[in-house]
Amino acid sequence: MKNIFSIILLLVVCLSGFAQNDKYSIGERTAEDLHVKKFQVTEANIEYVLTTPYVDTSYKIYDYAELLTETQRNAIKQRCREFMKNTGLDIAIVTLNENPKPSFNDYAPSDVYIQDFYDYNDFKEDGVMLIIDKFYDKNRYYDAGLAADMTLLGDRVENYADHMKPLYQDGDYYGEIMWFIDETEAVYLYEISFPKWKCLIFALLFAWIIWGLHRKKYKLVFKATSADDYKKQGSFKLTKKSTQFVRTFTTRTYSPKSSGSGSSGHGSSGGSHSGGGF
Numbered sequence: 001m002k003n004i005f006s007i008i009l010l011l012v013v014c015l016s017g018f019a020q021n022d023k024y025s026i027g028e029r030t031a032e033d034l035h036v037k038k039f040q041v042t043e044a045n046i047e048y049v050l051t052t053p054y055v056d057t058s059y060k061i062y063d064y065a066e067l068l069t070e071t072q073r074n075a076i077k078q079r080c081r082e083f084m085k086n087t088g089l090d091i092a093i094v095t096l097n098e099n100p101k102p103s104f105n106d107y108a109p110s111d112v113y114i115q116d117f118y119d120y121n122d123f124k125e126d127g128v129m130l131i132i133d134k135f136y137d138k139n140r141y142y143d144a145g146l147a148a149d150m151t152l153l154g155d156r157v158e159n160y161a162d163h164m165k166p167l168y169q170d171g172d173y174y175g176e177i178m179w180f181i182d183e184t185e186a187v188y189l190y191e192i193s194f195p196k197w198k199c200l201i202f203a204l205l206f207a208w209i210i211w212g213l214h215r216k217k218y219k220l221v222f223k224a225t226s227a228d229d230y231k232k233q234g235s236f237k238l239t240k241k242s243t244q245f246v247r248t249f250t251t252r253t254y255s256p257k258s259s260g261s262g263s264s265g266h267g268s269s270g271g272s273h274s275g276g277g278f
Contacts, residue, residue, distance in 0.1 A: 024055040024062050039119060039269040048112065048268040051100050052120040057092070062117075065095040065134050067173040076177055083181050087188045089147055090127030092118050093177055099135040104268045110138040110277075112268065118144055119269035130180050132173060139168055141180065142275035147188070149272075159183075161278040168278075 029050055041049055055062060060080035061073050068076070080091050094117055101109040101116065114131035126145035133140070141160065142148075160183070167176035 024059050025053060026056045027054055029054045045268040048101070048104065048116050049120050052113075052116045055117075055121055057090075057122050060091055060093060061177075062092070062094045065097040065132070067095045067132065067134070068177075072174045076174070076181075079178060079181050083185050087185055088126070089188065090124035091181070092121075092123055092127065092129045093180075094130070095132045095134070095173065097134045099133055108136070108138070109133075110136050110140045111142070114140055115142055115144075115273055116268060118142070128184055130177065132168070132176070138277060139164060139176075140275065140277035142273045144273055148274045160276065165278050 029052075039045075039049075059077065061068075061076045063073055076093065080093070083089070083091055092114075094114060096113065099109050099113055101112040103109060104112045107115070110131055110133040113133065114129050117131075118127065118129045124145075126147055128141065128143045128147055130141045131139070160180070163179055163183070164176050167173075167179065
């Protein structure tokens, strides 16, 4: 009885907190229809599920904060279709001015929202996502499925932040979103055309060739068994020993400052994600 009351209370919160979502909504979440989705509903994640709007995934751009004009939203939606056709990945972009999500493990509310939004809706398993959260003044981007396995965004956190942060600070949200789509598409197409396993094989093959050439060049006529084999007998005689301090060395390691932060792990749905933001 207590669990039923908790579920009803969460549904009320969802209905009141996401009234603005009607434009993109395809229905309200219920405890019954959650179990037929691609995720498992448990006592640990039901709050995260019920505080996630149930949306029509064909929109791709969900401008709840109304940061964009209608013309801009249509242009982004069309660009998302091109992105999906070119890469085979899905995509979801969300703007917020309210965020009811609690933290989850090491994830902050902005990270939780965008991962839940992607996982608890009918987006494809492989895809990328971006949130512009004005409530927490955060921009976070994540990848899921195949994209997460390739660390599509995770290895490029600083590059994304350096280019997107100035656009965000200038209020050019349209430019920021379009840059994100263009760059992510370019990165993905590069990685699938020359994946990391090919790079590794090429590097190992090149190293083997170089090692073989050097080994052949410096191969000894006979196999030495001790240092005495390399000296001419009677040619060296030690007459005096001395110890003299010559110099000291100081070693410094350069650690560049990053304007972004990255993370990887599992969201409340148990799905694997990687990405970052600022």
